[in-house]
Amino acid sequence: MATSGTRTTEEVFADLFGGVVQDPFPLYDELRETGDGVHYSSLLQSHFVTRYADVRRIATDFRTFSSDLFDVTPAGMHDAGDAEHRRFAEIAGRLFMFADPPVHTRIRSTFRAAFTPEAVERWRPAVLDATTALLDEFEPGTEVDLMPRLAADVPVAVIASILGVPREAWGHFRTWSFAYASTFDPMVQGARRDEAIRTSLALFDFLADLAAQRRARPAGDLISTIVHTRTDDGDVLGEVELIAQLALLLVAGNETTTNLIGNGSTLLLDNPGARAEITADPALLPDAIEEMLRIDPPLHLTIRLLTKDATVGGQRLPAGSLVSPCIAAANRDPRVFPDAGRFDLHRGENGKHLAFLHGIHFCVGAALARLEGQVVFEEMLRRHPGFHAGTEPAVRRTLNSVSRGWEKRPVVL
Numbered sequence: 001m002a003t004s005g006t007r008t009t010e011e012v013f014a015d016l017f018g019g020v021v022q023d024p025f026p027l028y029d030e031l032r033e034t035g036d037g038v039h040y041s042s043l044l045q046s047h048f049v050t051r052y053a054d055v056r057r058i059a060t061d062f063r064t065f066s067s068d069l070f071d072v073t074p075a076g077m078h079d080a081g082d083a084e085h086r087r088f089a090e091i092a093g094r095l096f097m098f099a100d101p102p103v104h105t106r107i108r109s110t111f112r113a114a115f116t117p118e119a120v121e122r123w124r125p126a127v128l129d130a131t132t133a134l135l136d137e138f139e140p141g142t143e144v145d146l147m148p149r150l151a152a153d154v155p156v157a158v159i160a161s162i163l164g165v166p167r168e169a170w171g172h173f174r175t176w177s178f179a180y181a182s183t184f185d186p187m188v189q190g191a192r193r194d195e196a197i198r199t200s201l202a203l204f205d206f207l208a209d210l211a212a213q214r215r216a217r218p219a220g221d222l223i224s225t226i227v228h229t230r231t232d233d234g235d236v237l238g239e240v241e242l243i244a245q246l247a248l249l250l251v252a253g254n255e256t257t258t259n260l261i262g263n264g265s266t267l268l269l270d271n272p273g274a275r276a277e278i279t280a281d282p283a284l285l286p287d288a289i290e291e292m293l294r295i296d297p298p299l300h301l302t303i304r305l306l307t308k309d310a311t312v313g314g315q316r317l318p319a320g321s322l323v324s325p326c327i328a329a330a331n332r333d334p335r336v337f338p339d340a341g342r343f344d345l346h347r348g349e350n351g352k353h354l355a356f357l358h359g360i361h362f363c364v365g366a367a368l369a370r371l372e373g374q375v376v377f378e379e380m381l382r383r384h385p386g387f388h389a390g391t392e393p394a395v396r397r398t399l400n401s402v403s404r405g406w407e408k409r410p411v412v413l
């Protein structure tokens, strides 16, 4: 189909997924406002869904739109003839994010109590420690790139600390976590994929050892809680299931929270009026974070598999089709958010955005991610209220169409 310009939607997708554009939002607008906002992409081999009502409905109707699709993710497309690949897929394939009820409900029930907003507050000191340790390195008046020096490190340090990973293992843990996350990146192929899988297996072994230690001697950390928590069915997670979920906490929480910090810093730089308001009244920070998550969400795309024929937008799609709900396009749908491209602290629509999705797969770590955002921005604005764009250009990461953020975000403190 042709868009409102003269290009076909496939040409728009080629730009969007080909690493060509820095700013994908005008293309999302174009796709959302063309036809019924649902377009097949031969690159994704999936129907790209852009309107808020359609994305929310797909997330709600988990019986029609299944998450049981690990095998079609890059991490799931392994070499069955290779023993390491097989072992990797056997563990990683148990992620409850890629499961439907009843398996999903049973595993997710072990996380419920540990991740409520009230429970997450107990981790505030750990988040503050991780943040201050990094910010203490920043000299006022110097230029720093926030991405490697702050945004990438806070989430790993926080999750390592709350899981109970001993501090001397944090360096390895960071490397292992990034390697595991990279197995979900379609660009990581061949020898790089073999290496990422081997490193992920080291992470799985490390988590298995730690879990065994905490089973024998609980230590008050998150692993101790999870190994002893009973599921809704009254059992505890099996060994492989457990390792898969612990590793999931890393991949699901690291790059996303990194992007929240990078994207949010950029929005503060680009919106000096809003930033002055927040600096004067830090009580506005929770609203600011919701608006950051709406307007520039860390995770742009997700995926579902149709279990039966269904209508999406105005189109009848057969069972077995893939759909790719685009959170970032939905979050700027003008049918729901007036003047959707404007960063507005007083929108009063908190919780309506889909950055953490909706329904049974709503992000388990949402309260923790919000807490990390609050602590990081509060500390940053308190210590460096005048931070401004650096002399080096900021660069968006363009080759990942699923999670979009900054490669470089230099600032002068």
Ligand code: HEM
Residues within 6 Å of the ligand: 067, 096, 097, 098, 108, 159, 248, 249, 250, 252, 253, 254, 256, 257, 260, 297, 298, 299, 302, 303, 354, 355, 356, 357, 360, 361, 362, 363, 364, 365, 366, 368, 369
């Ligand atoms: C700003 C940061 C974050 C964003 C934007 C985000 C976004 C999301 C989204 C959109 C989903 C749903 C995916 C789908 O079903 O297709 C999700 C699921 C999930 N997230 Fe997050 N996430 C963030 C941080 C975290 C953190 C810090 C953790 C844990 C430490 C975490 C753990 C999870 C888990 C375990 C799931 C699977 C839930 C399920 O399938 O029931 N996330 N997240």
